Structure formats: C-alpha cells, structure tokens
Amino acid sequence: MTRRWRWVVPYLFLIPGGLWLLAFFVVPMLVMASVSLQEGSLGTGYTLTWNFGIYPEMAQQWAPQFGRSLLYALIVTGLTVAVGYPMAYTIAFRGGRYKNILLLLVILPFFTAYIIRTLAWKLILADNGFFLGSLKDIGILDAGFRLIATPIAVISGLTYNFLPFMVLPLYVALEKIDPRLIEAATDLYASRLQAFLRVTLPLSMPGVFAGSLLTFIPAIGDFINSEILGSRDTTMIGQIIQRLFLNNNAYPEAAAIGFTLMAGVLALIFVYARAVGADELTRG
Amino acid sequence: MTAVAVTSGAAERVPDRRPPLGVRLSALVLPVFTGLAVLYLFLPIAVMIAFSFNDPAGRQNITWQGFTLENYATIWGRPDVTGPMVNSLIVAVVATLISTVLGTLIGMALTRYEFRGRNGLNLLIFVPMATPEIIMGASLLSLFVSFGVQRDLTTIVIAHVMFNISFVVVTVRARIAGFNRSLEEAAMDLGADEWATFRRVTFPLIFPGILAAALLAFALSIDDYVITSFVAGRSITFPLWVFGVSRLGVPPEVNVLGTLIFVVALLFIAVQIWSQQRAVRADPAPRPAAR
Numbered sequence: 141m142t143r144r145w146r147w148v149v150p151y152l153f154l155i156p157g158g159l160w161l162l163a164f165f166v167v168p169m170l171v172m173a174s175v176s177l178q179e180g181s182l183g184t185g186y187t188l189t190w191n192f193g194i195y196p197e198m199a200q201q202w203a204p205q206f207g208r209s210l211l212y213a214l215i216v217t218g219l220t221v222a223v224g225y226p227m228a229y230t231i232a233f234r235g236g237r238y239k240n241i242l243l244l245l246v247i248l249p250f251f252t253a254y255i256i257r258t259l260a261w262k263l264i265l266a267d268n269g270f271f272l273g274s275l276k277d278i279g280i281l282d283a284g285f286r287l288i289a290t291p292i293a294v295i296s297g298l299t300y301n302f303l304p305f306m307v308l309p310l311y312v313a314l315e316k317i318d319p320r321l322i323e324a325a326t327d328l329y330a331s332r333l334q335a336f337l338r339v340t341l342p343l344s345m346p347g348v349f350a351g352s353l354l355t356f357i358p359a360i361g362d363f364i365n366s367e368i369l370g371s372r373d374t375t376m377i378g379q380i381i382q383r384l385f386l387n388n389n390a391y392p393e394a395a396a397i398g399f400t401l402m403a404g405v406l407a408l409i410f411v412y413a414r415a416v417g418a419d420e421l422t423r424g
Numbered sequence: 425m426t427a428v429a430v431t432s433g434a435a436e437r438v439p440d441r442r443p444p445l446g447v448r449l450s451a452l453v454l455p456v457f458t459g460l461a462v463l464y465l466f467l468p469i470a471v472m473i474a475f476s477f478n479d480p481a482g483r484q485n486i487t488w489q490g491f492t493l494e495n496y497a498t499i500w501g502r503p504d505v506t507g508p509m510v511n512s513l514i515v516a517v518v519a520t521l522i523s524t525v526l527g528t529l530i531g532m533a534l535t536r537y538e539f540r541g542r543n544g545l546n547l548l549i550f551v552p553m554a555t556p557e558i559i560m561g562a563s564l565l566s567l568f569v570s571f572g573v574q575r576d577l578t579t580i581v582i583a584h585v586m587f588n589i590s591f592v593v594v595t596v597r598a599r600i601a602g603f604n605r606s607l608e609e610a611a612m613d614l615g616a617d618e619w620a621t622f623r624r625v626t627f628p629l630i631f632p633g634i635l636a637a638a639l640l641a642f643a644l645s646i647d648d649y650v651i652t653s654f655v656a657g658r659s660i661t662f663p664l665w666v667f668g669v670s671r672l673g674v675p676p677e678v679n680v681l682g683t684l685i686f687v688v689a690l691l692f693i694a695v696q697i698w699s700q701q702r703a704v705r706a707d708p709a710p711r712p713a714a715r
Contacts, residue, residue: 150537154545157526157589164586165552168563175566223461230458242458244693249465251689252472253647255666256682259674260468263475270471270488303465353554361556364649368670378558378650385562385654391569398562402555409554413547 169402176395186391194396202380202397209377212291213360216298220306220355221348223299228310228347229340233319246307254301258368261297262288265369289371297365302358306351313347314340353412357405377401469686476679495676505677508665515577515661516645519584524638526585527592528630534593535600553590560587561654568655575657583655584648588641595640599633639692646685 176194180186199206231242249257264271265287275281287293317340325335363378370376377397384394479492499505534545552560564583568575607629611621649663656664666678 147539150533150539153529153533153537157530157593158545158548160526160585161548161552161589164564164567164582165555165560166548168560168567171570172559172563172566175570226454227458227461230454234455242462245462246465248690248693249469251643251693252469252682252686253663253666255649255663255670256472256678256685257468259666259670259678260472260682262670263471263674264468268487273487300465300468357554357556361558363558378556381558381562382653385565391566394562395566398559402559402563405555405559406551409551413550 169399172395172402173399175391176399178392182389182391191392194392195400198393198396199400202377205375205377205380206400208374209360212295212298212376213356215295216302216359217306217352217356219295219299220303221352224303224306224310224351225348228307228314231307232311232314232317243308243311247304250304255364255368257301258297258364261293261300262368265293265296288369289374291370291374293369294366294374294376297369298359298362301362301365302355305354305358309350309354310344310347313344313350317343349412349415353408357408360405361401472679472682473686476676476683478676478679480676495680499677499680502677505665505681508660508662509681511577511659512646512662515580515584516642519581519588519645520638520641522581523585523588523592523641524634527589527637527641528596528634530589531593531596531600535597549590549593552587553594557587557648557650561651564651565654575655575659577659579655579657580652580659580661583651584645587648587651588644591640591644592637595637596630596633599630599636603629643689 174188175186177188177190177192178186179189179191227246231239231246235242263269266272267286267288268276272281272285272287276283276285321343322335322339325339326332330338361378363376363382366374366376366379381394381398381401384390384397388394474488476495477491477493478488479490479494480487530545530549533539534542560583564579564586567573568579573579608621608625611625612618616624647663648661649667652661653664653667660668662681666681669675669678
C-alpha cells in the first residue's frame with residue numbers, strides 16, 4: 141500500500157464494528173425517540189405528531205417508580221461501596237501471593253446465569269425456605285417475618301448482583317497506589333487512619349467513581365431483581381418499560397419512559413467523561 | 425485496657441516486638457470481613473448446586489426433601505429444556521465470532537493508529553456498556569417494529585453482537601496496550617513484511633487477549649435475558665425459558681443447568697490458568713516490567 145493511502149487503514153479496521161454500533165445502538169435510540177413522539181395504535185398505525193406532552197405526562201404518571209428506582213440504585217451503590225471497598229482494600233494490600241485467587245473467587249459466582257443466581261436468592265429468602273424456615277422453627281424469628289417481596293429483598297438482590305462491578309475497579313485503583321506513599325505519610329507521623337484518609341482514599345477515588353457508575357446505571361434500569369424478589373410495592377421503572385412495550389403494546393408511552401431514563405444516564409456519563417477524560421472511559 | 429498494660433510491661437523485660445492486642449485484633453478485621461463477603465458471594469451458588477440434587481414433592485423446589493441424581497439424568501430427554509439451550513448455544517457462538525472479529529479490529533485501530541474521530545469512537549464504544557440493558561432492548565424493539573422486521577434468532581444475534589463489541593474492544597485493547605512494540609520492529613528489521621509480522625509476531629502475542637474477549641462475549645451472550653426478551657419474538661433462549669418456568673416455581677432442572685454451566689466455566693478457567701502457568705514455566709527468562 142502506498143504511503144499516500146495509509147490514513148485509510150484505521151478506518152478500514154473500525155468501520156465494520158463502528159457501523160454495527162451505529163445501526164443497532166445509535167439508530168435505535170433515535171427511532172425510540174421518534175416513536176415516543178408518535179400517536180396511534182397497533183391496529184391503525186402510528187403517525188409522528190411531535191407529541192412532546194407525553195414526557196411530562198409519563199414522568200407524572202410513573203413518578204413513584206422513577207423515584208423508587210433512583211432510591212434503590214443509590215442505596216445499592218452505597219452498599220456495594222461499603223462491602224466492596226474493604227474487600228478490594230484487603231485483596232490489594234493484604235492479598236500477597238493470593239491476590240489473583242481472591243480476585244477469581246470474587247468473580248467466580250458470576251459464571252452462573254444472572255437469572256439463576258437471583259432465583260437462588262428467592263430460595264434463600266423464601267418465607268418457609270431452608271433458611272428463614274429453620275430460623276422460625278427454632279424460634280429466633282417470628283412466624284410472620286418475611287423478606288421476600290419486600291424492598292429489602294430487592295435491594296439485597298441488586299447489591300449481590302452488582303458487587304463485582306464495584307470490587308474490580310476499586311481493586312484496580314488501589315493496586316496502582318505506590319505503598320511508599322503510604323509509608324511516607326506514616327513516617328511523617330500520620331496515624332494509620334490519617335494516612336488512609338489523606339493518601340489512600342483520595343488516590344482510590346477514580347475506582348470509586350468507576351465502580352459507582354458501573355453499579356448505579358445497571359441498578360437503576362434493572363427489572364429482574366424486582367420481578368423475581370419483589371412485589372407490586374417494589375415495582376421499578378424497568379418493569380414498567382418492559383410491560384408497556386411487551387404486554388400492553390403501548391409503544392409511545394414505553395419509548396418516552398425509556399428515553400427519559402436514557403437521557404438521565406447520558407447526562408451522568410457526560411459529567412463523568414468530563415471528570416476523567418473520554419480516553420480513560422474505555423481503558424477498562 | 426489491663427491486657428494492653430500487661431503486654432507492654434512484659435515488653436520491657438523481653439524485647440517482644442509484637443504489636444499490642446488491640447492492633448492485632450483490628451488487623452484481623454479486614455481479612456475476616458473479606459472471608460465472610462466471599463462466603464456471601466458463594467451462598468447462592470451453594471444453594472443452587474445443593475438443590476439441583478433435591479428430590480422435590482411438587483414443582484416447588486424450596487425445601488430439602490432428599491438426595492437424588494435423577495434430575496441430571498432426565499433433563500437430556502426433555503425437548504422443552506434442551507431446545508432453548510441449543511438456541512442459546514447457536515446464538516452465543518455466532519454472536520461471539522462476529523463480535524470478536526469486529527471488536528478486535530476496532531481495538532487494533534485504537535491502539536496502533538492515530539486518526540480523526542478518536543474521541544467520538546471512544547464514546548460510541550463506552551456508551552453501550554453504560555446503557556441500562558432495558559433501554560437497549562426497548563430501542564431495538566422500536567427499530568424492529570418500526571421497520572416491520574420479523575423477530576427471531578437473527579435479531580437476537582444482531583442485538584448480542586451489538587452489546588458484545590464494546591466489551592471485546594476494551595479487553596483486546598488492554599492486551600495490545602500492554603505489549604512491547606519493539607518485538608514487531610525487530611521482526612521488520614529482520615526483513616519480515618507487514619503481513620508476516622502480523623501473522624508471526626503480533627497475532628500470537630495478542631491472541632490471549634482475543635481469546636479472553638471471546639470468552640467474555642460468549643458468557644455475556646449466553647446469560648442475557650433483558651435485551652433478548654425484547655428482540656426474541658417467538659424464539660426461546662435458555663434464560664427466557666428459565667424466567668418463564670420460574671413463574672410457577674423453580675423446577676430442579678433450572679438448578680441442574682445452572683450447575684452444569686458453572687462447572688463448564690470452572691473447567692475453562694482451570695484450563696486457562698494451567699496454560700498460563702505452562703507458558704511461564706516454558707519461558708523462565710525475566711520479563712520486562714508489565715507497566
């Protein structure tokens with residue numbers, strides 16, 4: 141190939157995959173936006189009427205589900221930090237030669253299907269299942285005590301399912317920290333707590349941000365956990381989108397809710413990309 | 425507090441450098457916490473495996489009734505179970521092949537060439553990974569409905585390739601970024617042309633990254649419920665089947681298949697670790713620093 145045409149090479153490499161993403165990710169988003177502004181029914185067909193009114197209408201009608209999804213996702217993100225940070229810290233600084241094995245143990249459970257893991261939690265939390273049943277039999281728990289179909293069940297299911305998304309980026313961030321920086325802090329008479337708060341914690345913040353994004357976003361759109369572990373009182377916005385689309389064929393309504401959620405997520409990503417830089421996003 | 429006073433008193437006589445009891449106890453907190461967290465991660469897996477050997481009275485497989493191996497024997501003769509599994513395997517294999525090729529090409533473009541539109545491409549790769557699955561499923565359904573596309577295994581493959589590409593790019597890219605360009609330069613200096621260099625040097629070096637990416641793509645594909653539920657039409661994949669039957673109570677077949685998938689994944693990991701260790705043993709020369 142002559143030198144003149146060398147600039148074409150990268151484009152030849154990225155065009156097939158890039159086109160696939162354009163055609164089946166970007167275009168569908170635009171189509172969904174357009175569907176949300178259409179009116180009509182499956183029988184009579186849909187016409188684009190630029191019905192922007194549907195957005196405030198949907199936001200109002202499903203406000204409790206939007207709010208609940210946001211609340212659950214925030215709680216889940218907080219819980220995964222609370223559980224995941226000490227885990228990642230221990231593996232990174234105390235793991236020694238067992239680091240890789242410990243990391244493997246963290247991701248190993250996630251080699252089973254998502255749905256089957258969640259169904260296993262349903263079994264564990266079941267009213268008269270193996271665990272609660274036994275506790276009730278020996279009188280530790282009241283016979284009426286239940287976890288399944290409560291917000292606690294949904295939140296604990298979400299926390300379980302997204303914990304590795306928090307632990308792995310936290311581990312990567314903590315592993316990178318030069319231990320000599322922490323030694324320097326203690327040599328300069330910082331207590332261990334001070335050294336942690338002033339050196340380790342700030343240096344690990346990129347991991348906290350990345351993990352939070354990777355946990356919060358799937359959590360706010362999730363509907364498996366609430367569908368399997370929850371009840372009508374735990375309905376999340378993902379379930380509403382799915383039902384309106386697949387059961388009610390209410391395409392414009394479902395598309396409007398979906399696009400609202402997407403807009404919120406995109407806003408989050410752009411704030412994040414500004415903070416860390418776009419190249420860093422795909423570095424993994 | 426007395427315990428601490430006693431130990432420090434002892435330290436005056438014998439030069440004992442062990443830290444006081446309180447510090448030693450607090451040093452135990454983190455490992456114990458991590459151990460418990462790992463147990464917590466494995467709890468549902470243990471339950472899944474245990475109940476795959478359960479012999480339930482009815483469809484409700486929620487209390488322990490008795491040990492049986494029958495679930496593992498009967499499952500192969502049931503087309504309602506094997507059909508969706510076969511569908512899932514077909515979709516996963518095809519989607520993995522396509523997405524691995526497309527994603528590897530993008531990964532190479534990003535690591536070895538300078539070109540305009542780099543930031544745009546980075547964003548195009550990152551955003552699908554950060555988009556809730558429900559939105560990707562809903563938007564693809566909007567597309568297929570608007571254009572009157574028949575939904576079947578083909579649309580499932582299209583969707584799976586779409587969400588796999590980004591993960592392949594990220595995995596392959598990490599591998600390429602970590603490797604030593606001077607090896608390629610050496611090959612070129614010794615007279616290899618670009619294609620020979622790629623075939624004999626570059627490809628073997630990045631192959632582990634491509635393999636890891638393909639495994640990840642396969643795992644994501646075979647596990648996907650949310651997006652698939654939107655684009656499946658009447659086709660049923662394994663996760664769709666599991667979700668469908670679980671509404672009436674989880675039959676032991678679900679646990680059997682979950683256990684089998686887990687065992688296969690374990691075997692894959694074991695083989696990978698084994699081949700890595702063999703590679704290290706075959707090449708005991710000190711390696712250049714990874715970073």
